[in-house]
Amino acid sequence: MAELKTTDSPLEMGMHTEQLSGRTQQVFFSSEEGDNYTYPWADEVDLDKSTEIDAEGLEGKEVNLKIRDAMGQGYGTITVLNPAAKHSLGVGILNRLNLRFEGSLGYFGCGLVDGPNIVVTGRVGWSCAENMMAGTIVVEKNAGSTFGAALRGGDLVCKGDVGSRTGIDQKGGTIIVGGRAGAFSGFMMQRGRMVILGNAGKNLGDSMYDGTIYVGGAIEDLGVDAVEGEMTPLDAQWLTQKLGQYGLETPNGVEKMTKIVSGKQLWNYDNLEPSEKKLVL
Amino acid sequence: MCGIAGLIHRGKSADVGSELTSMLQALKHRGPDSTGFALYGNPREDEYVMRFKVAEQEDMRHGFLIHDQVKERKAEVDKRLEESGVRKTAELDATEYAFRYRFSFDGDMKRTADYVEDIEGVEILSLGNALELIKDLGDATVVSEQYSLSGFEGTHAIGHTRMATESDVDIRSAHPYWAYPYNDIAVVHNGQLTNYWGFRREMERRNHRFMSNCDSELIAVYIADRLDRGDELEEAMTRSVDELDGVFTYVVATEDKLGMAKDVMAAKPMVLYESDEFVALASEEVAIRSVFPHEIDTYDPYEGEVKVWQS
Numbered sequence: 001m002a003e004l005k006t007t008d009s010p011l012e013m014g015m016h017t018e019q020l021s022g023r024t025q026q027v028f029f030s031s032e033e034g035d036n037y038t039y040p041w042a043d044e045v046d047l048d049k050s051t052e053i054d055a056e057g058l059e060g061k062e063v064n065l066k067i068r069d070a071m072g073q074g075y076g077t078i079t080v081l082n083p084a085a086k087h088s089l090g091v092g093i094l095n096r097l098n099l100r101f102e103g104s105l106g107y108f109g110c111g112l113v114d115g116p117n118i119v120v121t122g123r124v125g126w127s128c129a130e131n132m133m134a135g136t137i138v139v140e141k142n143a144g145s146t147f148g149a150a151l152r153g154g155d156l157v158c159k160g161d162v163g164s165r166t167g168i169d170q171k172g173g174t175i176i177v178g179g180r181a182g183a184f185s186g187f188m189m190q191r192g193r194m195v196i197l198g199n200a201g202k203n204l205g206d207s208m209y210d211g212t213i214y215v216g217g218a219i220e221d222l223g224v225d226a227v228e229g230e231m232t233p234l235d236a237q238w239l240t241q242k243l244g245q246y247g248l249e250t251p252n253g254v255e256k257m258t259k260i261v262s263g264k265q266l267w268n269y270d271n272l273e274p275s276e277k278k279l280v281l
Numbered sequence: 282m283c284g285i286a287g288l289i290h291r292g293k294s295a296d297v298g299s300e301l302t303s304m305l306q307a308l309k310h311r312g313p314d315s316t317g318f319a320l321y322g323n324p325r326e327d328e329y330v331m332r333f334k335v336a337e338q339e340d341m342r343h344g345f346l347i348h349d350q351v352k353e354r355k356a357e358v359d360k361r362l363e364e365s366g367v368r369k370t371a372e373l374d375a376t377e378y379a380f381r382y383r384f385s386f387d388g389d390m391k392r393t394a395d396y397v398e399d400i401e402g403v404e405i406l407s408l409g410n411a412l413e414l415i416k417d418l419g420d421a422t423v424v425s426e427q428y429s430l431s432g433f434e435g436t437h438a439i440g441h442t443r444m445a446t447e448s449d450v451d452i453r454s455a456h457p458y459w460a461y462p463y464n465d466i467a468v469v470h471n472g473q474l475t476n477y478w479g480f481r482r483e484m485e486r487r488n489h490r491f492m493s494n495c496d497s498e499l500i501a502v503y504i505a506d507r508l509d510r511g512d513e514l515e516e517a518m519t520r521s522v523d524e525l526d527g528v529f530t531y532v533v534a535t536e537d538k539l540g541m542a543k544d545v546m547a548a549k550p551m552v553l554y555e556s557d558e559f560v561a562l563a564s565e566e567v568a569i570r571s572v573f574p575h576e577i578d579t580y581d582p583y584e585g586e587v588k589v590w591q592s
Binding site (some may be wrong): 086121141184 | 545546547552565566570574576578579580581584
């Protein structure tokens with residue numbers, strides 16, 4: 001496992017330095033930096049070697065086994081046809097891979113992945129990319145609730161609207177929402193960044209411990225212990241770079257986005273919970 | 282967990298029996314205990330259709346007397362309907378314990394329904410000009426075949442696959458629930474209501490009847506009560522989001538409308554597909570895909586959202 005890269009940038013952006021170990025906690029994940037990680041049991045794949053899998057008539061587990069078989073044969077670019085909103089497709093992939101789903105995924109799609117670059121041309125159901133550790137996932141249409149739950153690393157992008165509790169318990173990485181996000185987004189967020197280009201539903205960032213949420217549209221209301229932070233040039237620079245990476249932009253410019261951080265009055269990683277503060281809140 | 286589904290054709294009718302069977306079968310993993318259908322055929326103004334049962338499926342497996350009892354109960358139903366002035370025009374016995382009657386009638390429907398349900402073991406599952414409510418133990422395919430639902434022509438339908446959590450595995454606790462005694466109103470629900478008992482007592486004081494201890498039945502009764510007080514369907518559903526406590530997503534259908542409501546926490550799933558000709562909604566997109574295999578645009582309704590569509 002390669003050493004964790006460190007940078008002072010998070011401090012300038014009003015965040016903690018990343019104290020946790022492991023590459024999944026990298027602050028600036030880039031799929032181009034894939035050389036520095038591997039699992040001993042991960043498949044060696046050739047990204048220039050491609051194949052197709054037709055999921056029609058197959059159970060979700062059968063589709064996943066076919067993906068695994070293809071990776072075992074060295075295919076590094078795989079297109080899955082007719083996924084038809086089946087559940088738990090594309091989960092547990094621990095190596096570099098270009099994976100494309102031509103259609104929609106059901107619940108728990110692409111969970112626990114560590115490294116692949118995934119594109120979903122349709123919509124995803126609840127809990128897409130749960131516990132994702134590294135890589136990129138781009139969803140071209142809408143997403144259901146708990147999008148990126150407990151995300152640990154990588155970039156998770158939905159170009160459409162997402163449901164409620166987006167990024168619940170987010171522990172790292174970046175979630176980007178092209179449209180609107182539902183209520184309780186960023187609930188109990190611990191690390192990482194969330195970017196919502198449209199409107200955010202009520203109780204945004206409720207009980208967040210840390211991390212940063214940027215919102216381009218209106219915020220219905222903030223949750224407990226979520227407060228507005230100051231946008232810095234570094235925030236704008238990071239947003240411009242990150243949104244540009246996925247061909248996204250916000251109509252009013254990144255400088256006009258609202259930055260939400262933890263007020264740290266309720267609880268944070270550096271202090272034990274002061275029960276008297278909780279009572280005040 | 283439970284799975285719910287609904288569909289409505291706008292401006293035409295289709296084989297909603299087969300379509301809903303496919304959707305509910307795709308949701309079998311969300312609830313294998315029982316399956317229920319509320320199908321809306323083309324309404325006949327001068328004729329009613331009534332679905333009722335005279336025993337539980339479980340009852341039929343025990344004892345020697347039950348087979349005689351179901352015959353006696355059915356005979357008593359026939360007698361009381363005749364006494365009330367009901368003119369039966371058609372009869373279908375899908376099972377030994379569940380029946381479908383078509384009849385004409387111009388008397389007091391609530392009094393007649395109460396009189397029929399006064400017979401031990403008898404429950405009217407649905408009554409109306411268009412609604413036919415079928416529910417039994419087993420998955421969607423089993424129930425659909427048992428009751429010959431394939432080929433049922435209609436404009437819209439709602440259904441439910443049930444995983445029993447807070448009440449028994451039986452027909453009386455299965456969904457959909459008919460909004461007794463209102464014609465053609467049915468409800469399916471996924472979730473839990475936490476103010477069920479308080480609301481139930483209030484509804485009982487207002488002379489509404491409950492046939493089960495299932496919290497979902499309250500929604501049907503609540504909607505019936507609000508409609509009775511003069512609310513429009515959408516108004517009643519919007520009010521329910523404020524007044525009913527808990528986590529829920531429910532679907533309601535009337536003679537010509539289909540609606541859905543989601544609680545303010547958005548804790549229970551719902552996926553929607555809308556077009557000018559057709560609307561489908563389900564707990565999981567895989568159910569919609571069972572009737573729309575090609576790529577379509579779907580989305581999740583948000584917290585506290587209420588939607589109503591016309592057939």
